[in-house]
Amino acid sequence: MTDYTDLKREVWDRDMCSGCGACVGSCPLEALHFRGDDNPVFDGLCSKCGTCYSVCPRTERDVAVAVSRVPENKESIGPYRERYFARSSDFQIIKRAQGFGVVTSVLKHILDEKIVDAAFVVTSDIFMNIHPMIARDFSDVKKSARVKYIWTPVLSKLREAVLDESIESIAVVGVPCVMQALEMLDRSKLGLYKKKIKLRIGLFCWEIFRHILISEMIHKELQLDIDPSRIWMFDIRHRKLVVELTDSTEYQIPLETASRYARKGCNYCVDFTSEWSDISVGNAGAAKDFLTVITRTERGEAIIQDMIKGGKLVTGEFDETVFSLAERVNKKKKLRIKNFEVREKD
Amino acid sequence: MALGIKDVGLEKCIYCGACFRYCILGVYSDLDGMELKSLVSGVTRIARKGYRSGRDDRIKELLERCTLQGYCDKVCPAMVKPFLRNEIAKKRIKEGE
Numbered sequence: 355m356t357d358y359t360d361l362k363r364e365v366w367d368r369d370m371c372s373g374c375g376a377c378v379g380s381c382p383l384e385a386l387h388f389r390g391d392d393n394p395v396f397d398g399l400c401s402k403c404g405t406c407y408s409v410c411p412r413t414e415r416d417v418a419v420a421v422s423r424v425p426e427n428k429e430s431i432g433p434y435r436e437r438y439f440a441r442s443s444d445f446q447i448i449k450r451a452q453g454f455g456v457v458t459s460v461l462k463h464i465l466d467e468k469i470v471d472a473a474f475v476v477t478s479d480i481f482m483n484i485h486p487m488i489a490r491d492f493s494d495v496k497k498s499a500r501v502k503y504i505w506t507p508v509l510s511k512l513r514e515a516v517l518d519e520s521i522e523s524i525a526v527v528g529v530p531c532v533m534q535a536l537e538m539l540d541r542s543k544l545g546l547y548k549k550k551i552k553l554r555i556g557l558f559c560w561e562i563f564r565h566i567l568i569s570e571m572i573h574k575e576l577q578l579d580i581d582p583s584r585i586w587m588f589d590i591r592h593r594k595l596v597v598e599l600t601d602s603t604e605y606q607i608p609l610e611t612a613s614r615y616a617r618k619g620c621n622y623c624v625d626f627t628s629e630w631s632d633i634s635v636g637n638a639g640a641a642k643d644f645l646t647v648i649t650r651t652e653r654g655e656a657i658i659q660d661m662i663k664g665g666k667l668v669t670g671e672f673d674e675t676v677f678s679l680a681e682r683v684n685k686k687k688k689l690r691i692k693n694f695e696v697r698e699k700d
Numbered sequence: 701m702a703l704g705i706k707d708v709g710l711e712k713c714i715y716c717g718a719c720f721r722y723c724i725l726g727v728y729s730d731l732d733g734m735e736l737k738s739l740v741s742g743v744t745r746i747a748r749k750g751y752r753s754g755r756d757d758r759i760k761e762l763l764e765r766c767t768l769q770g771y772c773d774k775v776c777p778a779m780v781k782p783f784l785r786n787e788i789a790k791k792r793i794k795e796g797e
Contacts, residue, residue, distance in 0.1 A: 382716035382777050383733060399733035401740075403716035405777065517775060543714050545779035 356407040358386060358396050366393035369618035370412045372531030373562075375486070375507025377406035379514075380544055388507050408542045411534035412622060431648060431684050432629030435655045437677060439644035439670040440662075450496065452587060456635050456645045456667065457527060457555060461495045463661050464525055470552050472515060473525040474508050482582035484565055486511045488519065498527075503588040503595070505562045505617050508532050512547055523552040529559035530625035537630040553653065556628020558636020558646070558680070560590070560687065561613060561620035571615045572597065575607045590637065622694065626687040627680060633658060639680025644670045646680055705747055708785045712778040715740045719772035719782035727765040739763075747789040751796030760793050 358377070365371050371393045378386045378394050382405055385398030407413055442448050442455030451458040464470050475498035477487040484506040489495045508528045515521045526536060533556040540548050563571070572580050580599065589596040595612040597605045628634040632654030633647065640646040647667075649655040661667040717736025720728040731739065742759030751760065763786065772782035 380777065382714075382718035382775075383721055383736075385733075399717075399721070399736070401715065401717040401733040401737040403714045403737070405714060405716060543712055544777045545712065546777045549779075 355402050356404040357400050357402040358406050361407050361410055361413065362393075362396075365410060365412045370622050371617075372412055372535070372619040372623065373505050373507050373617055374411065374528070374531045374535040375510030376409040376411070376512070376532075376535035376539060378507055378510040379512030380405050380409050380509075380539065380547060381513075384513065388510060394507075405542070405544065409535055409538045409544070411531055411538055412619065431627045431634075431681055432625070433650055434634075435649045435651070436658070437672060438647040438649075438658065438662075438667075439641045439672055439676075440647045440658075440667045441644050441670075443665055443668045452589065453635065453637065454643065454645045456647060457557070458495055458498075459666055460555060460633065460635075460657065460661065461489065461525070461527070462492050463664075463666055464553065464657065465489070465491055465495065467660075469657065470523045470525040472519075472521045472523075473527060473555075474511055474515070475527050476506050476508060478504075480583045482565075482568065482585045488515050488521070503563055503590065504565050504568065506565075509535055516547055516550055522550060524550050525553035525555060526551060527555045527557065528628075529557050529562060530628045530630070531559075531619070531623055532556075533628045533630040534625065553633075553657070554628075554631040556631025556634045558627055558634065558638050558683075559623075560609070560626060560683065561616035561623075563588075563595075563612065563615050564617055568615075571607065571612065572605075575611055576605050578605070621690060624688045624690050626684040636680065638683050639677040641670050641673055641676050646677065703781075703784055705785075705788055707781065708747065708788070709778075709780045710744055710748070710785065713740065713744065713780045714778050716777065718775050718777060719780075722771065722775040723766070724769050724771035725765075725767065728762070731762075743786060743789045746792050747785050751789075751793040753796065756793075763789060763793070766790070 378388055382403060383399045385396055385400055386394045386406060387397055388394055440456055442459040447455035447458050461473050473489045475487050475489045476484055477498045478484045484504045486506050486508045488511055509532060515524055533554050536551055536554050572578055584599045586598045586600045593609045594606040595609055632651045633649055636646050647658060649658050662669055715737050717740055720736050720739055739762055743763055746756055746759060766786050768787055770783045776782055
C-alpha cells in the first residue's frame with residue numbers, strides 16, 4: 355500500500371520531482387498542494403489509496419518504465435508517424451506567439467473545431483508569475499502564447515477541470531514530464547480523469563527553470579535589476595537562454611550557466627522530444643522560419659493533416675540533416691539515465 | 701432490469717474515500733482518511749457478502765447517514781458507482797437484521 359509518504363521518501367526528498375502536478379491534481383481527497391517552487395506538500399486527509407504514487411513519473415517503478423524506452427530509442431526521437439517543418443499560416447498568431455505560432459494554431463484549431471472542450475496551457479501575469487490555466491477558447495489561448503521555460507504544475511488543474519468545471523474533453527500542452535505523467539495516468543485506475551484527456555501536445559524540453567530564481571539569475575548572471583514585468587518572454591537559441599524584454603532588448607545567458615537555475619528534478623528526465631505525446635513540437639532540428647512537428651499517434655497525425663489541408667499550417671521541405679540536431683539533443687538527454695543508476699546506489 | 705452488485709464496478713475501486721468525503725450533505729466530514737477507507741471497505745464487504753451483526757455495526761451506523769443523494773457517483777475518480785453500492789449495502793443490512 356503506497357501513499358504520499360512513499361512519494362515523499364522516494365521522489366520529493368531526493369529532489370527528483372518533475373513538478374508536473376499530477377499528484378496534486380489527482381489526489382481524491384485534495385490533500386496535496388504546491389506552495390512555492392519545490393515539492394508538493396501534504397495538508398489534509400490521506401486514505402492511502404496510492405493515487406499520487408500511481409501517477410508520478412518519477413517513482414521507482416516508473417523509473418523502470420521510463421528506462422525501458424531508452425535502449426530501443428537510444429538514437430532516435432521515439433515512436434512517430436510523421437515529421438514536419440511547420441509554421442502557422444496566420445501572421446497575427448506568428449506575431450504574437452512564440453515558435454512560429456504552431457502550438458497556438460493547433461490549440462485554436464482543436465477548440466474552434468470542438469475536437470476538445472478545453473486545453474491546459476501555461477500563462478503568466480505581468481510580473482511573470484507563471485500559472486497553469488484552463489483555456490476554453492482562442493482568447494484564453496492568446497494569453498498563453500509566449501513560451502516561458504518556467505516551471506508550473508500544469509496537471510494540478512485536473513480536478514478543477516473535471517469535477518468543478520465538468521469539462522468533457524481536454525487537451526494538455528506540456529513538457530515531457532507532463533506527457534509522462536499523462537501516460538502514467540492512462541495506466542492508472544483513475545477512469546474519471548484519463549477518459550477526458552483527448553490530446554497530448556508535448557513540447558521539446560531540455561530543462562525548465564524555477565520561477566523564484568529568475569530575478570536571481572538575471573541579477574547574478576547579467577548584473578541587471580530587471581523588473582519581472584519588463585520581461586516579454588524567454589527563448590532558447592543556439593545554446594543560450596534569451597531574455598527578451600517588452601522594449602525588444604535581448605540579453606543572453608549561456609545555457610550551461612542557466613542550468614544552475616533549473617529544477618533539480620530535470621536531471622532525471624531522459625526525454626527531450628516528448629515521446630509520450632500525440633504531437634510533439636519544438637525548435638530543435640527545425641529549418642529556418644519553421645518549427646519541428648512530430649506526430650506520434652493516429653489522432654495527432656489526423657489533426658496536423660487537417661490543419662495542413664485547411665491551410666492553417668504551412669509546411670516546408672523536410673530535411674533529415676537539419677532535423678538530426680533534434681536527434682542529437684535527444685540522444686544527449688538520454689545520457690541522464692546514469693542519474694538513476696546513481697540514485698539506485700543511494 | 702434492476703442493477704446488481706456486478707454493475708457497481710467494485711473491481712475499479714481504489715478505496716480513496718472520496719465518495720463519502722465529498723457527500724453533498726457533508727455528513728462524513730468528521731471522518732479522517734483511514735476511517736473513510738475503512739468505511740468504503742466495510743460498505744463494499746456488506747454489499748458483496750451481506751451484513752453481519754456485531755462485525756458491521758459501526759459501518760451500519762455510518763451508512764445510516766447516507767440518504768442516497770448520488771453526488772458520490774460524480775466525484776469517484778475511478779468511476780465506480782458508489783450510489784448503487786450504498787443502495788445494495790443498505791438492502792443487505794435490512795435483509796440481515
